[in-house]
Amino acid sequence: MNEPNSTVRGISDTARWVAYFRARETQRPDASFRDPYAERLAGEHGLHIANTLPDGNKHEWVWVARTYLFDQFLAHAIQDRADLVMNLAAGLDARPYRMNLPATLQWVEVDLPDIISSNQLNKSGLVKSLVLIARPYRLCSNVGSRAAAPSDYQHLPAFGVNQQSNHKSILGTA
Numbered sequence: 001m002n003e004p005n006s007t008v009r010g011i012s013d014t015a016r017w018v019a020y021f022r023a024r025e026t027q028r029p030d031a032s033f034r035d036p037y038a039e040r041l042a043g044e045h046g047l048h049i050a051n052t053l054p055d056g057n058k059h060e061w062v063w064v065a066r067t068y069l070f071d072q073f074l075a076h077a078i079q080d081r082a083d084l085v086m087n088l089a090a091g092l093d094a095r096p097y098r099m100n101l102p103a104t105l106q107w108v109e110v111d112l113p114d115i116i117s118s119n120q121l122n123k124s125g126l127v128k129s130l131v132l133i134a135r136p137y138r139l140c141s142n143v144g145s146r147a148a149a150p151s152d153y154q155h156l157p158a159f160g161v162n163q164q165s166n167h168k169s170i171l172g173t174a
Helices: 013-027 038-052 060-079 113-118
Strands: 084-088 106-111 131-136 154-158 161-165
Touching (some): 013 038, 060 084, 106 113
Parallel strands (some): 084 106
């Protein structure tokens, strides 16, 4: 997986592959969502992954459905007073840049250092309406209370699994 000519050089490359599918959906006139940043985030490597992996384009609908459903789930959680989103394994998620989010919302992106540093959006100044914190963490690192200030209600999207909890149990201060 780490050979120089390998299509997927590491886990972070899968974020570019997913961004490619968001870009394709955005191009549709009847798109389920719009992600104006997806094409830039996918880059040539995201396109290359989709077009060279066996069945690399076969399950596009899954990524579209996943993105749409996460958008809806987050919108409902925020409507129900969520004031902190901790996006674990954030990848190249463009939600804090493309969704209409309240100014009081804190959004914390946690991922491996190489993916956080390669996300051009978190350095672009695009997010002005909410608190965005992008944190690189190595696997097995303790996010702890360094990630963000405690919140009354938090929402955690992580690897397709959603969990809700109060800040004391999430930040390890219970």
